Amino acid sequence: MIMRPGQQLLLPANPLFIWISLVAALLLNMLQNMGLWGRAAWTPDVLAVVLVFWTVHQPLRVSIGAAFVFGLLMDVHQGGLLGQHAMAYTALSFLAITVHRRLLWFSVPSQAAQVLPLFAVAHGLELMLRLMGGGTFPGWWMVLAPLLEAALWPVVSIVLLAPQRRAPDPDANRPL
Structure with a gap:
């Protein structure tokens, strides 16, 4: 693949780091739902952002099946309609896979x-x-959630790509 000018060559992603970040995002979502705001409609879905990030950057490791399982876990946690988050995360993962080559x-x-x-x-x-x-309809404040999730995208990109940006021991024979 031809790289853009100025783009840094990344190290391979550690599969353990990928799955730990997904579980951490799931736990953060669960804490967010139990926290100060409760299940406010405007709060961003951190798990959805991390799922899309890894689906775009590592589509062979994080796929639609993983999105479905994490969606079921969120459905069980919230005690709502079983399959609601699973369907949304699955569709989100499918759409992310369709645009992942262009998006990068x-x-x-x-x-x-x-x-x-x-x-x-x-x-x-x-x-x-x-x-x-x-x-029931959660209110018009839910329009704010996708905007906040898109605003989280640069932060998530910096945090989750940081381990891959570590420079391997450079020497005269390996300038990259």
Whole structure:
């Protein structure tokens, strides 16, 4: 693959780090739901952001099946309609896989603008399933959630790519 000018060559991602970051995002989502705001509609879904990030950067390691399992775990945690998050995360993962090659060619702020519609579709699907299951409308504040998730994209990119940016022991024979 031809790299953009100025783009740093990354080390391979550690699979253990990928799965630890996904479990940490799941736990952060669970803490966020039990925290100060409760299940506020405007709070960003950190697990969705991390799932999209790893689906874009490592599509062979984190796929639609992983998104489905994490979605079921979120459904069980929230005690809502079983399959609501699973369906939203699965659709989000599928959409992320469809754009992952094109998305990596852009800068991180441009990537954030391009994943915003993916997050909006996922929240729309989740809302549709909730309403079809007899739930209540959470309010118009939920429009803020995809915007906050897109704003989290640069932060997540910096944090999760940091271990791959470590320079291996450079020497005269290995300048990269």
